[in-house]
Amino acid sequence: MATRLAFGVGGAAEGIKNNGFDYFLLFFYSQILGVPAAMVGLALILALVVDAVSDPVVGYWSDNIRTRFGRRHPFMYGALIPVALVYFLTWNPPSGLAGNELFAWLLAMTILVRLAFTMFEVPSTALAAELTQDYDARTSLMSFRYFFAWFGGLSIQILLLWVLLQNDFTNLAGWHTYGLVASICIFAAVLICALGTHRHIPHLKPPPDTRKLTLGTVFREIIETISNRSFRALFLATLCGFIATGISATLNQYINSIFWGFDPQQIAGLTVAVYLSAVLALVLAPVIGRTFGKKRGAIYTGIFAFTIAPLPVLLRLLGVLPPNGTEALYYFVLCVTVFDVALIIAYQMLAASMVADIVEDSEIQTGRRSEGIFFAGISFIRKLSQGAGVLTASVILSIAGIVAGTSPELVSETSTRSLGLGYALGVLTSWTLMLICISFYRISRETHDENLSRLRALEGAQESGPGSQ
Incomplete structure (x- = not known):
């Protein structure tokens, strides 16, 4: 249960970020800060283009990396501070920025938020296939993950609308405080997920055998x-x-x-x-x-x-x-x-x-x-x-x-x-x-x-082969 909770709490980080980006980012930058809505949409689209490259790259990288902390946890720990910091800065731009300068800030922050969350979300979610091979236990793991994603995103949304803004969407201080509270919650969720699953590192799957990797090999x-x-x-x-x-x-x-x-x-x-x-x-x-x-x-x-x-x-x-x-x-x-x-x-x-x-x-x-x-x-x-x-x-x-x-x-x-x-x-x-x-x-x-049985048979054959000669 401790592992399920730790793995699940990691979903709260993504839930909070998705809730903010899906429901409030366009409104905040266009209606409150004055950036044209079309420009905000452009920033989000350009960040999505970055995602198209970063998501598979990080996924492949975390499948093949070799470290003393395994394949996934180096990314999770590495993302700990960036995910919280860039999300905070997204909702707290420097005072005095306007027009093109504010658009440039928004573009930079949306790209950095996407990259930072990819570094955490992809490797941490991939743990579901490594923490257990049991058919039903994996459903339980992902159930906790999605529960906390919904719970975290919804809680921060209610906090923003009912407490921080105080029925005034132009309350800039409320938006800034939202950025601070959300980033702290994101930091805590990532930390709990990384630390709570850390003890399983020795039992997680190893990377593939070392081989020469070229760009063509990677894409193939x-x-x-x-x-x-x-x-x-x-x-x-x-x-x-x-x-x-x-x-x-x-x-x-x-x-x-x-x-x-x-x-x-x-x-x-x-x-x-x-x-x-x-x-x-x-x-x-x-x-x-x-x-x-x-x-x-x-x-x-x-x-x-x-x-x-x-x-x-x-x-x-x-x-x-x-x-x-x-x-x-x-x-x-x-x-x-x-x-x-x-x-x-x-x-x-x-x-x-x-x-x-x-x-x-x-x-x-x-x-x-x-x-x-x-x-x-x-x-x-x-x-x-x-x-x-x-x-x-x-x-x-x-x-x-x-x-x-x-x-x-x-x-x-x-x-x-x-x-x-x-x-x-x-x-x-x-x-x-x-x-x-x-x-x-x-x-x-x-x-x-049947797949698990075949893999166990292959592993047994590989282990017994060298020793029998």
Whole structure:
């Protein structure tokens, strides 16, 4: 349990960073500091380009490095101070910067934040495949990881909105304090994860045999690794799944305020309720994985969750639900949200655990363990697909004719219905494609056990060979 907690707490660092970048960075730099929104978007896109290179490089590097602290922990300890420092500086730019100078600061900080978090996130998440080879224990590990990611991100978000800003989004001191508190929490999460898993270093998998590495060899091995059929299935499923997540996250405020007509206090209640969702998912994911297996469990959970998600919107469009402004409507949406988000988190936990099981399957094919590359690939596509989700949501808003900043009561009935229909269709389409992609994943409990048996036989043959001569 101590190992699960330590590994899981590491997810809080990424959760806090993702929450800040996904929900607040654009608003802070454009609305508060005056950088044009298009320029903020450009900075985020350029940082994503850096991620496209850094993620696989760090993953490959951490798979092959040789140190007395193993393959993963040197990166985790090395990222400890940079991840906290650059995140703090992102929300505390030097006073007096404006215009192009402030854009340059934002660009530098977003790139450095991405790089620093890649140095921690990719190697630390790859530990899931090394700390245990047990099929169900990996689900438990990733369940703790995702639980703390949701818990950490949500807690800091509530602290910012309810305490630090004091109902004033122009409260610059509140934003600066947020940067300080968030960076301290990130530092603590990384430290706990590194120290809490440190004692396992002697028992973790060793790097491959020393060989001459050229640029061509590196790219050849990366391509050979990611050509694994099950990895391609998860890669595409993650792309579609997080496009849906990006649509939901971007349109969340619009759906709650315009489509449902909820007031800020009711929306805050929905946000706090997600705590319960995270707890439910922590319990559900391991049970579902043990009962159905990860692939079938993920598909069943996905079908259930992604049917529930747009259901209230579709029922409203059909005129079935109580009218806006009634308590019955609010509590119905609240209950649906709690259980639906719980199922979505549980799906993410199962899918993340499925990545770990690809490691042995790939080792059979290539003769190398490539945990870092696999988790780096999933990490990058998650970042890319969330951006695609935001773009899709922007198209939905444009078609519905809703302009950012429009008061809910001024939105026409036609635009409201278009918003709801676009949201429902966008989410359903993305999640349907996700479930189709994940159906091509080929590793079951039985396949995983067979892979472990084959690897043990190969290791035994290698150990007995030299000694028998």
